[in-house]
Amino acid sequence: MTRDSGSVKSPGPDEVLGPEGMEKFCEDIGVEPENIIMLVIAWKLEAPNMGFFTKEEWLKGMTLLQCDCIERLQGKLDYLHNHLNDTIIFKNIYRYAFDFARDKDQRSLDMDTAKSMLALLLGRTWPLFPVFNQFLEQSKYKVMNKDQWFNVLEFSRTVSTDLSNYDEDGAWPVLLDEFVEWQKARLAAL
Known part of the structure; x- marks a missing residue:
């Protein structure tokens, strides 16, 4: 995609839009690379690797979005952002x-990546996120597996901020049991 022609250009002759091209793409559409909208675009394009779009993903995704120029894509940003509210x-x-952000040779997310992605996805909507992030900072966990990842979302949606409806006998991963214990101990100490 170039600003000059205004058209949505697919990746170049190497068939892959890589990190430098992604930076230029973000600049062209007026979005910071760390903006959650970039994750939504990658999801729409069904891109399996963070920081890269193949020509096939690009063409399929832009066709699906009915975007053939920068202005059309910019006009779709609100539509794409609204996906986050559904x-x-x-x-x-x-x-x-989870799969997008993990190293493809690993089954889990390294904790730094997990924390960054959780901040991007839940940081603005989950009131307990800052406390959960603090727990992760001091925890023994070095990675987050897919079960833990999926359950963090469910926990964020169903457990109240005071943890009063947390079922200790529920099928939560140990990571979340330990978070609840840690948070209750912190609150008791206040």
Whole structure:
């Protein structure tokens, strides 16, 4: 995509839009690379790797979005952002983010990546996120597996901020049991 012609250009002759091209793409559409909308675009394009779009993904995704120029894509940004407000679509984007962000030779997300993605996805909407992030900072966990990842979203949606409805006998991963214990101990100490 170039600003000069205004058209949505597919990746170049190497068939892949990489990190430098992604930066230029973000600049062209007026969005910071760390903006959650970039994750939504990647989800729409069904891109399996963070920081890269193949020509096939690009063409398929831009056709699906009916975008053939910068202005059309910019006009779709609000539409794409509204996906985050739909609980079912958001859940799909959240689940997609796990595989999108992990190293392909790993089954889990390294904790720094997990924390960054959780901040992007839940940081603005989950009141307990800052406390959960603080827990992760001091925890023994070095990675987050897919089950833990999926359950963090469910926990964020169903457990009240005072943790009063947390079922200790529920099927939560140990990570979340430990978070609840940690948070209750912190609150008791206040």
